[in-house]
Amino acid sequence: MNNAAELAYFGGGKTITNPLEPMKTIETEEINAANRVLETGILSAFIGADGPGFLGGKEVKNLESKASTIFGVKHVLSVNSWTSGLIAAVGAIGLEPGDEVITTPWTMAATATAIIHWNGIPIFADIDPITFNISVESVSQVVTKKTKAIIAVDIFGKPCDGPGLRKYADSKGIFLITDSAQAPGILNASDNRVVGTHAHIGGFSLNYHKHIHCGEGGLVVTDSDELAERVALIRNHGEAVISSNDKKRLSNIVGYNFRLGEIEAAIASSQLDKLSSRVADRRRVAQLLYEGLIGLAGIEIEKDITKGPHAFYVFGMRLNVKLLDVERRQIITALTAEGVEGLMSGYQNIHLLPMFRNKIAYGHKGFPWTLSPSDHPIEYQPGLCPVAEELHNQSFIGLNICLHRYNNLEIEETIAAFHKVWANMDGVRRI
Numbered sequence: 454m455n456n457a458a459e460l461a462y463f464g465g466g467k468t469i470t471n472p473l474e475p476m477k478t479i480e481t482e483e484i485n486a487a488n489r490v491l492e493t494g495i496l497s498a499f500i501g502a503d504g505p506g507f508l509g510g511k512e513v514k515n516l517e518s519k520a521s522t523i524f525g526v527k528h529v530l531s532v533n534s535w536t537s538g539l540i541a542a543v544g545a546i547g548l549e550p551g552d553e554v555i556t557t558p559w560t561m562a563a564t565a566t567a568i569i570h571w572n573g574i575p576i577f578a579d580i581d582p583i584t585f586n587i588s589v590e591s592v593s594q595v596v597t598k599k600t601k602a603i604i605a606v607d608i609f610g611k612p613c614d615g616p617g618l619r620k621y622a623d624s625k626g627i628f629l630i631t632d633s634a635q636a637p638g639i640l641n642a643s644d645n646r647v648v649g650t651h652a653h654i655g656g657f658s659l660n661y662h663k664h665i666h667c668g669e670g671g672l673v674v675t676d677s678d679e680l681a682e683r684v685a686l687i688r689n690h691g692e693a694v695i696s697s698n699d700k701k702r703l704s705n706i707v708g709y710n711f712r713l714g715e716i717e718a719a720i721a722s723s724q725l726d727k728l729s730s731r732v733a734d735r736r737r738v739a740q741l742l743y744e745g746l747i748g749l750a751g752i753e754i755e756k757d758i759t760k761g762p763h764a765f766y767v768f769g770m771r772l773n774v775k776l777l778d779v780e781r782r783q784i785i786t787a788l789t790a791e792g793v794e795g796l797m798s799g800y801q802n803i804h805l806l807p808m809f810r811n812k813i814a815y816g817h818k819g820f821p822w823t824l825s826p827s828d829h830p831i832e833y834q835p836g837l838c839p840v841a842e843e844l845h846n847q848s849f850i851g852l853n854i855c856l857h858r859y860n861n862l863e864i865e866e867t868i869a870a871f872h873k874v875w876a877n878m879d880g881v882r883r884i
């Protein structure tokens with residue numbers, strides 16, 4: 454390959470000529486599992502009342518007990534999405550409306566809206582520029598006496614400091630919830646426990662784009678009997694199940710239908726068998742990318758990232774745009790023209806979404822923020838999370854490696870495209 458060849462953007466040959474195949478992880482086992490359930494005719498066995506159907510049917514229970522063995526956690530509760538799981542988790546800890554919950558600006562919107570759902574006030578801690586996760590340090594900068602919980606995320610598949618955050622939460626008498634949607638089955642380096650199990654409540658997504666999936670679904674994990682019961686109640690019309698007048702138990706149990714179907718549960722159970730090989734495959738892709746890109750001047754990747762725990766939902770990097778004397782936009786355009794797929798320029802800054810900046814979650818009068826004490830106004834403006842904002846605006850570049858199935862040649866071509874663009878940086882500056 455000729456690195457000095459003309460950039461595809463200016464009419465030169467594209468480095469990658471065959472489009473990548475979309476990720477496809479449904480195989481014979483999943484098809485058989487779905488058919489097995491279809492033949493029984495019982496596509497859901499949940500009943501929204503006290504009794505044998507309250508915890509679901511055979512496939513749901515089978516999935517949950519298998520997952521609890523694999524993850525090494527006492528309770529696993531399946532749900533119809535991890536968004537539902539997050540809502541159930543926040544409901545289970547029993548927020549008082551107006552309580553603050555600290556979370557990260559770099560996550561999927563559902564992490565923050567689950568807080569709003571129970572009239573909690575999301576408070577954003579800044580992320581670390583290397584791991585892209587919040588830390589004990591950044592959380593401790595925004596904690597107040599109104600803080601009731603922390604929701605940390607293992608963003609891109611990189612575990613957050615679960616053990617450290619749990620210790621911190623316990624020292625403050627608050628809850629830790631973790632969102633491991635992007636890091637299923639990953640062990641935390643310090644204690645070899647599966648991420649998600651350090652929290653009071655953790656969980657994973659089974660959405661189509663995640664490492665393992667059943668279309669839509671999620672798994673909530675907890676070692677607490679009490680929290681598991683509350684999640685089960687929120688999942689399945691809890692208010693109809695608790696018929697006593699016990700006010701303490703009923704508080705915050707507005708139940709929903711967050712139940713997973715039997716077909717999805719059977720598919721998810723087959724997918725669980727493949728979790729470790731899926732993660733290993735993603736790590737193979739990441740290892741090749743790391744080796745191929747780390748030597749390029751102005752590309753910054755966490756040192757030895759592929760040696761530590763990571764599920765590589767996304768391969769995240771930073772560009773030293775000053776050193777390169779180029780804008781990220783120009784690099785992305787050049788790489789896209791070469792045929793590189795799944796490039797990400799920046800990531801969400803949830804705190805700057807219109808809902809937060811304008812405080813228009815429910816109605817137009819600022820609810821639930823109007824529940825904050827008047828001496829403690831909450832504002833979401835640029836500058837609130839400077840590290841996250843700088844990364845989003847200027848220097849973050851990622852490869853969405855969850856979208857495609859890469860063979861080794863396809864990764865080599867992706868790396869070659871970067872090298873070609875880097876060898877032609879003068880041209881890139883003219884884009």
Ligand SMILES: *Cc1c(COP(=O)(O)O)cnc(C)c1O
Nearest residue numbers: 534535536561563634658659660
């Ligand atoms: C995918 C995802 C969710 C939501 O999961 P769903 O199952 O799609 O509802 C939440 N948080 C993070 C970090 C995610 O990646």
